[in-house]
Amino acid sequence: MNWIETPTMERVEHYLDLVTFRHELISSNLANVDTPGYRTQDIDFENEIRRAEQRLEGDPVSPHVREVRGLIERPDGNNVSLDRETLALAQVQLQYRAGVELLRNEIHTLQSAINEGK
Amino acid sequence: MNLFGVLDINSSALTAERERAEVVASNMANAETTRTPGGGPYKKQLVVFGTEEPGRGKFALTLSRFGDIHARGVKVERVVQDQAPPLRRYEPGHPDADADGYVAYPDINPAEEMVNLMGAAQAYQLNVAAVQATKAMISETLQILT
Numbered sequence: 001m002n003w004i005e006t007p008t009m010e011r012v013e014h015y016l017d018l019v020t021f022r023h024e025l026i027s028s029n030l031a032n033v034d035t036p037g038y039r040t041q042d043i044d045f046e047n048e049i050r051r052a053e054q055r056l057e058g059d060p061v062s063p064h065v066r067e068v069r070g071l072i073e074r075p076d077g078n079n080v081s082l083d084r085e086t087l088a089l090a091q092v093q094l095q096y097r098a099g100v101e102l103l104r105n106e107i108h109t110l111q112s113a114i115n116e117g118k
Numbered sequence: 119m120n121l122f123g124v125l126d127i128n129s130s131a132l133t134a135e136r137e138r139a140e141v142v143a144s145n146m147a148n149a150e151t152t153r154t155p156g157g158g159p160y161k162k163q164l165v166v167f168g169t170e171e172p173g174r175g176k177f178a179l180t181l182s183r184f185g186d187i188h189a190r191g192v193k194v195e196r197v198v199q200d201q202a203p204p205l206r207r208y209e210p211g212h213p214d215a216d217a218d219g220y221v222a223y224p225d226i227n228p229a230e231e232m233v234n235l236m237g238a239a240q241a242y243q244l245n246v247a248a249v250q251a252t253k254a255m256i257s258e259t260l261q262i263l264t
Contacts, residue, residue: 020121023255027124028189030248031131033241034138035167035192065188082244093251100258107262 009106014052016099017061018045023092025065029085036076040068040084121259123189124252130170130191131245137194138165139238142231149226152214160224161199168195200225 025041032038048063055061071079112118141163151160170191202225210219 020124020255023121023252024124024127024189027127027248027252028191030244031127031192032167032169032190033131033244034135034237035169038169041188082240086244086247089248089251093255096255097258100262104262 004110006106006110009103011053012099012102012106014055015049016096016103018043018048018052018063019092019095019099021061021063022088023096026085026088026092029080030089032078033080033082033085034078036078038078038080040071040080041065042068042088121252121256125249127189127191128245128248128252130193132242132249134165134167134192134194135238135242135245138167139235139242141165141197142235142238145226146228146231149224149228152212152221152223159204159222162202162224162226164198164200166195166198167192169193 022043022045025043029038029040029042043063043065051063052061068079068084071081071084073079145162148160154160170193172190204222205225206220207223208219209215209221212221215221
């Protein structure tokens with residue numbers, strides 16, 4: 001950590017990494033909505049955010065990806081639920097925006113200090 | 119993979135679903151075709167989707183911060199011909215009629231094709247929505263320093 005990076009920034013960075021990762025999985029689920037045998041993938045967000053805090057800097061982000069259980073399976077073995085994925089997509093989008101806003105806020109505070117509060 | 123890689127995933131779905139819609143269109147257009155270059159009536163075609171291997175040598179992957187790549191795109195693995203026997207209709211005057219006066223027509227059910235087309239259109243829309251979400255996320259990131 002250098003002088004310009006606050007602890008909040010670091011945490012938000014972990015958060016944004018995870019949100020992006022989840023967005024990837026949701027996109028993959030949506031892309032494979034008609035692929036026979038494809039299983040819905042997701043991560044346990046709360047668990048992973050706790051794990052991310054302990055991650056060392058420079059380590060790759062590698063959350064545990066799990067298959068989502070309890071979804072209705074179609075005869076071709078695919079269990080992607082459109083409702084679940086569209087809802088998750090909206091959720092991820094808002095989470096990402098929240099993270100970016102936090103980061104912006106942090107940078108603005110810093111900038112205001114640099115400009116002597118002007 | 120980063121957000122640009124996510125765009126690749128959804129665009130692979132857009133391509134695949136468009137191809138599916140094309141095949142459906144071809145089936146509907148040829149519902150009454152009795153002559154094909156290969157001889158005999160037109161045969162109904164079906165697309166088979168499969169997951170895409172994570173793209174090697176893609177720019178987005180080079181910038182990846184994530185260890186393993188779980189997200190997969192989709193591709194049309196192959197287009198297969200339906201093996202169902204043709205429908206036989208009694209039309210003795212038809213130039214393609216056999217000795218008994220029956221003409222072989224492709225076994226295409228318009229309702230089935232329409233349902234398939236609707237499925238493709240819905241999946242296409244869904245992936246367009248995902249692309250828009252990704253685009254919004256990327257442009258938000260670009261706003262951080264302004």
